[in-house]
Amino acid sequence: FRQGFPEVIFGAGKTAEQILHIFKHLVYKGNTVLATRVDANSAEEVCRQVEGAVYDSSGRTLLYKPEGYELKTEKKIGVICAGTSDIPVAREAEVTIEAMGHRYVSFYDIGVAGIHRLFAQIEEIRKCDVLIVVAGMEGALPSVVGGLVSAPVIAVPTSIGYGAHLNGITSLLSMLNTCASGVTVVNIDNGFGAGYSASLMLRV
Amino acid sequence: FRQGFPEVIFGAGKTAEQILHIFKHLVYKGNTVLATRVDANSAEEVCRQVEGAVYDSSGRTLLYKPEGYELKTEKKIGVICAGTSDIPVAREAEVTIEAMGHRYVSFYDIGVAGIHRLFAQIEEIRKCDVLIVVAGMEGALPSVVGGLVSAPVIAVPTSIGYGAHLNGITSLLSMLNTCASGVTVVNIDNGFGAGYSASLMLRV
Amino acid sequence: FRQGFPEVIFGAGKTAEQILHIFKHLVYKGNTVLATRVDANSAEEVCRQVEGAVYDSSGRTLLYKPEGYELKTEKKIGVICAGTSDIPVAREAEVTIEAMGHRYVSFYDIGVAGIHRLFAQIEEIRKCDVLIVVAGMEGALPSVVGGLVSAPVIAVPTSIGYGAHLNGITSLLSMLNTCASGVTVVNIDNGFGAGYSASLMLRV
Amino acid sequence: FRQGFPEVIFGAGKTAEQILHIFKHLVYKGNTVLATRVDANSAEEVCRQVEGAVYDSSGRTLLYKPEGYELKTEKKIGVICAGTSDIPVAREAEVTIEAMGHRYVSFYDIGVAGIHRLFAQIEEIRKCDVLIVVAGMEGALPSVVGGLVSAPVIAVPTSIGYGAHLNGITSLLSMLNTCASGVTVVNIDNGFGAGYSASLMLRV
Amino acid sequence: FRQGFPEVIFGAGKTAEQILHIFKHLVYKGNTVLATRVDANSAEEVCRQVEGAVYDSSGRTLLYKPEGYELKTEKKIGVICAGTSDIPVAREAEVTIEAMGHRYVSFYDIGVAGIHRLFAQIEEIRKCDVLIVVAGMEGALPSVVGGLVSAPVIAVPTSIGYGAHLNGITSLLSMLNTCASGVTVVNIDNGFGAGYSASLMLRV
Amino acid sequence: FRQGFPEVIFGAGKTAEQILHIFKHLVYKGNTVLATRVDANSAEEVCRQVEGAVYDSSGRTLLYKPEGYELKTEKKIGVICAGTSDIPVAREAEVTIEAMGHRYVSFYDIGVAGIHRLFAQIEEIRKCDVLIVVAGMEGALPSVVGGLVSAPVIAVPTSIGYGAHLNGITSLLSMLNTCASGVTVVNIDNGFGAGYSASLMLRV
Amino acid sequence: FRQGFPEVIFGAGKTAEQILHIFKHLVYKGNTVLATRVDANSAEEVCRQVEGAVYDSSGRTLLYKPEGYELKTEKKIGVICAGTSDIPVAREAEVTIEAMGHRYVSFYDIGVAGIHRLFAQIEEIRKCDVLIVVAGMEGALPSVVGGLVSAPVIAVPTSIGYGAHLNGITSLLSMLNTCASGVTVVNIDNGFGAGYSASLMLRV
Amino acid sequence: FRQGFPEVIFGAGKTAEQILHIFKHLVYKGNTVLATRVDANSAEEVCRQVEGAVYDSSGRTLLYKPEGYELKTEKKIGVICAGTSDIPVAREAEVTIEAMGHRYVSFYDIGVAGIHRLFAQIEEIRKCDVLIVVAGMEGALPSVVGGLVSAPVIAVPTSIGYGAHLNGITSLLSMLNTCASGVTVVNIDNGFGAGYSASLMLRV
Ligand SMILES: Nc1ncnc2c1ncn2[C@@H]1O[C@H](COP(=O)(O)O)[C@@H](O)[C@H]1O
Ligand SMILES: Nc1ncnc2c1ncn2[C@@H]1O[C@H](COP(=O)(O)O)[C@@H](O)[C@H]1O
Ligand SMILES: Nc1ncnc2c1ncn2[C@@H]1O[C@H](COP(=O)(O)O)[C@@H](O)[C@H]1O
Ligand SMILES: Nc1ncnc2c1ncn2[C@@H]1O[C@H](COP(=O)(O)O)[C@@H](O)[C@H]1O
Ligand SMILES: [Mg+2]
Ligand SMILES: [Mg+2]
Ligand SMILES: [Mg+2]
Ligand SMILES: [Mg+2]
Ligand SMILES: [Mg+2]
Ligand SMILES: [Mg+2]
Ligand SMILES: [Mg+2]
Numbered sequence A, B, C, D, E, F, G, H: 001f002r003q004g005f006p007e008v009i010f011g012a013g014k015t016a017e018q019i020l021h022i023f024k025h026l027v028y029k030g031n032t033v034l035a036t037r038v039d040a041n042s043a044e045e046v047c048r049q050v051e052g053a054v055y056d057s058s059g060r061t062l063l064y065k066p067e068g069y070e071l072k073t074e075k076k077i078g079v080i081c082a083g084t085s086d087i088p089v090a091r092e093a094e095v096t097i098e099a100m101g102h103r104y105v106s107f108y109d110i111g112v113a114g115i116h117r118l119f120a121q122i123e124e125i126r127k128c129d130v131l132i133v134v135a136g137m138e139g140a141l142p143s144v145v146g147g148l149v150s151a152p153v154i155a156v157p158t159s160i161g162y163g164a165h166l167n168g169i170t171s172l173l174s175m176l177n178t179c180a181s182g183v184t185v186v187n188i189d190n191g192f193g194a195g196y197s198a199s200l201m202l203r204v
């Protein structure tokens, strides 16, 4: 049942050589290939040797789309992001969605303390079929969004914060205790997991 | 946009009188009504006064389906459950699914330490469009299931365990760190949230 | 410098006899007397013996206002409350404000997942000089309110929730990490502390 | 309602280029501009290019006051600080107060283990309209100060300590459990939040 | 080397029968006998059957002093107590000191938020050879006392508090991070351990 | 009773000089010598000076087997490893087993999310007399393995993961709460402890 | 491979009826049957209806040994227990060993603070093939025992303690960090797991 | 009452210039001067400029004893240390004792897993008037020592360990839960606090 899924490499803790080796091997097999948590040096190495590999320096992802890559559906995933520091996690989600063969729309810089920015975009947000909401600090955004839409919401806590933020644990706990219905949660900074799950939901 | 959604009462911390009052009021408005975390006494009171209200003593839910209630789709949600002690949480999810107008299939007593029971049912499980996996203890079941299916998986940790189980925190942490792709998580014992989100996914 | 302050009894862990004894003694001295965390039995005893003592069964406070009690200022404190289960904490704050000789306005049932209810009242909320925001679950309300007003906001986390709510620790952490400016925090369920601090702010 | 408020940049995680870019842009709009958590290199860059920008190397803040800047009131905020290692957090608070258009008085090196130093200054401290108390270690100072004054007290825990100090969590917990009335708390090391809230209180 | 030490029974989790049996047996051997954590029922049973056994209902201790019991030294231990709810722990310490054959002086209701009460007694406190300081809430008292005396201070955190007090963990952490020198700490509510250690210090 | 046991050096926090000094001294005494947690530089130094010392750069162990070294039994220990990032911990266990004079078989890259890889090897795994199962992330592998074998299983959590993995605490908690019988646990990343205990079990 | 293993029922959370029903059913199949965590009432019910079922009120176990039950080996397991409050956990281990068809020897009341009691028995302890060490409080006993024997040691933390004992987490953490080699750990109060694993080790 | 006490500088977070400046100033006043947590560079600077200043590179202390320094009593403090990695903390305690004008005896490398080493020295240990016991890992040594002596014991947890050691929290919790009487505890790695308190005890 692996048909229709990209090959994915988790780059954290792997050397440039290891990533290059696996990446090349998978590209050779003809599939879409995604590598996450790739530092700039390793990425440069891969991009030099694999034509078509694209590095996103914000999300730290490497993506290779084979010939014949095309979107699987008209449906789309909204990716909402609280602060500019949360953007890398949003980007990891977005490139994952792309690797899965799906479409996304970005809504950045939508914090709960400036809620008019959310309302300015709510009509576009409601057009999305699934929503990913990325937030650090108090992690309140998924609750507010969840109350305004009827699509499923995937909340992604980030490690952005300090002191009692506990490296993201606070955002995570907050999201798990949301008073909005229809919100599920992934691990801290796990943009990949959110993008992957959102893509599966488009296929239900 | 509340069309097609049940009215929901969170019964925890409410008196029998309060639950009865709200329940009656909502039934009167003609909608499907669901109450969760309802103790047996309150339930008895409601069932005596509201014809058609049904109490599930395992999941501790009260459900009232109005005339004309019907399933919204042919799709179905699989509810997998590790141990017998996890069944109440699974039941809360299932009745929620019913309240949302969807269909579920139960797979109970599927623990990771007796994995043949999972394999015995894997074909039926793979036919489900969304999966809810309920587990206490080490919370490993969603990882194993997630690796065997391509539908989205919602993991529900339960408070079943003792000692270093920390009232469910261990299962929760375990699920958030799953090595399977396509798994999202809700709060400990939150069968309602899982059933609600799964239902939204059927509508994507 | 204790002029203009009520006498306060912390009732938790005190017997009915102890509370009665201290309460009577302080009333006798002619001051406003406030007792918090008083159970119904103790309250009944005090009310029977002390004319003018008023028990609030929701906030579990006993208040005695001496002859000549009057409001100290025209300014007022808004008390905003997320869910009905948070009302007891809001009530503890409100009665404390009253004991301090100040005025409050209540805004109940203003959850972040139904944010239109907040907007329906925002003009009245903005007329308040100080705001107390009481919330359990994900504790997101103070962030949203803080972004909409320029008065100081005191956030009160409550122990309302379950599972990963950790008896209020989640709401507390969330509030400490608010991305809104102008928000300070008190201990879980500490309505008294919020009401007291808000009153001091009116006197700045 | 943003009238009378500075523009604020949170410098943590931003590059010198990003800070410079935003800072210049906001100065151009004619407002007071404050940047916090700015490292020396970024600050140097900004100061070279923006005339009138002042860097505080202890508090790591950049402040630009436009022509016509003046204090908004005669009231003043006392900033009390337990140990010399807590001074950077106190400085962040003080520069924020200045950015808000208010006045502060510093009381440094006032530890609870040498309480005569507190008493030596208590008369001056009592003249302040609002107090900010910054402390690491056991975080006891706000309790002692709170018991001696009737102004509102904002407690700021710091990350100064080791071992069971847990990077400031101990000071934070301690302050949240103060037995003094009239104390509210902000996040660990959040001098900005304390200065901002204290300034709002002056305007009540 | 057990000469000069009482026999001690830890009553928690023992039945009245068990306590009675051991108590009688030890009294019979002619030694001083101390039992801690004894509930009223068990105590009544022991007192009925063992002449000379004395129950302290606050500290929940049973003490039997054999004929010939006398104080071992002129030195004395000061037991300082923050709030009235902390008195039971102070009492456990005091009866332990008595069982060890030493003398104590009590200083109750000395909270940090009303520090004048401490100063009113400081001369008497300074006459003590060792000090035990019992406190719940923010646990700040040992720091203040430690800064005012040159005797060794034993800090005893109590479980008195709520919310972020975490059943005493906050007081404990606070005391371990004291900025006063000469303070050591025992477990939460461990009046016995404090009294025992203080007594050993008198014998150094 | 130290007969039949290697001399072991815990290299963490020791300088190259210290390790070399102790290593040489123990080799001189004629015993098998094992050093764990040795960085490459220290290892190079030892290997240059001690003939026969072998460095494993993955497990970061140094092993010296004296003349006459031989296996103590035909029995063998299976070392199962979830992800490639867990291999260093598995290697520490394996070299420890070798130092103890025992035999091991490696089963690498056996994750729960790809459970067919476990089944492909289950027959070989069942031939082992004791099993060591190394896993990070959700730590589910020991539960699955434990349910499939009747040999004792030693679970080794690793620090591999991020966010809510808490540096291995999640894997550890998960393993302690296994629903499989016959599983015991060692500290995070403690390959040495697992290898040592497994070897003792072979000698029972 | 279930040959030679008892059937086990985990009684916690099961009603008397449920336990009785399963117990009877398993006895009927002719196997050894063990139920753990059985309260006195349920046990009485089972014992009345199942001839040969034996209840251990300390360990709260029910054991039924079928005709033909016999010990599988001459080897034996030592069960060492720190305090009398730890005995119930030791008993759960011992009855489990018996259910597995093995032999145990008890060494009770062997605390680290009275280490001569350990030395008085060390010769007998060294004759055991596997050791189970049960301890609450600081959980130090397995380290001391582990240093004196060369058999594998299984450490069982118990929930016996108060305050900073954290319901057994302290003992658990302590045991996981033992400086003795050859010690593995099971969950808090998990006498069953220890007895089961120890029995498997006898069969290696 | 500061007569007979050294001046103490806490070097952590201070620059070489700051340490030098304060150190010189205090030496000039003619007192004993102690600085703790001093890195090698700062120390070199001080030693070059202050004749008589002595740096201990293990304990990272700087000590200056003025002319006329002499021991205050014949009594002595035993400093017991579990592993070689704990020695720096022991050294901090010892130099503090020296600064206080007291005498110490060192007992190093006394681990609980090799308890014969403790017994080999127990007679000398019993001659000490106060004991400091320094230990990382499971922190069991103070319990064992406490059971063998009748002098007061100060337990110092260290941050030596890994994984579930939690940077010393495990050792700390373990020591707070000791089953030995007469043990008090200081913060993790706080050799200074232990040495200071032990010295005060000699003066009781
Ligand atoms: N609900 C409350 N939460 C926290 N502190 C309180 C509360 N109610 C009263 N207090 C404080 O408790 C003090 C009285 O304590 P007590 O003397 O024990 O009755 C008052 O002066 C208040 O500062
Ligand atoms: N030191 C600080 N701690 C917490 N929040 C801050 C701090 N400094 C600035 N902020 C907040 O950060 C916002 C700006 O964030 P940004 O847009 O990321 O620069 C400001 O409006 C403040 O509310
Ligand atoms: N005290 C115990 N602690 C942990 N697991 C246990 C205990 N007693 C029995 N078990 C496990 O629980 C299983 C039976 O669970 P159940 O089917 O719920 O009765 C047995 O196979 C054992 O693996
Ligand atoms: N290693 C240490 N750990 C804890 N407190 C210390 C330590 N060294 C010195 N101190 C305390 O720090 C105080 C001096 O702090 P400072 O004025 O910041 O140098 C001394 O009076 C001691 O009470
Ligand atoms: Mg929604
Ligand atoms: Mg899957
Ligand atoms: Mg605001
Ligand atoms: Mg005050
Ligand atoms: Mg002192
Ligand atoms: Mg097995
Ligand atoms: Mg051993």
Ligand SMILES: [Mg+2]
Residues within 6 Å of the ligand: H145, H146, H147, H148, H149, H150, H151, H180, H181, H182
């Ligand atoms: Mg002793």
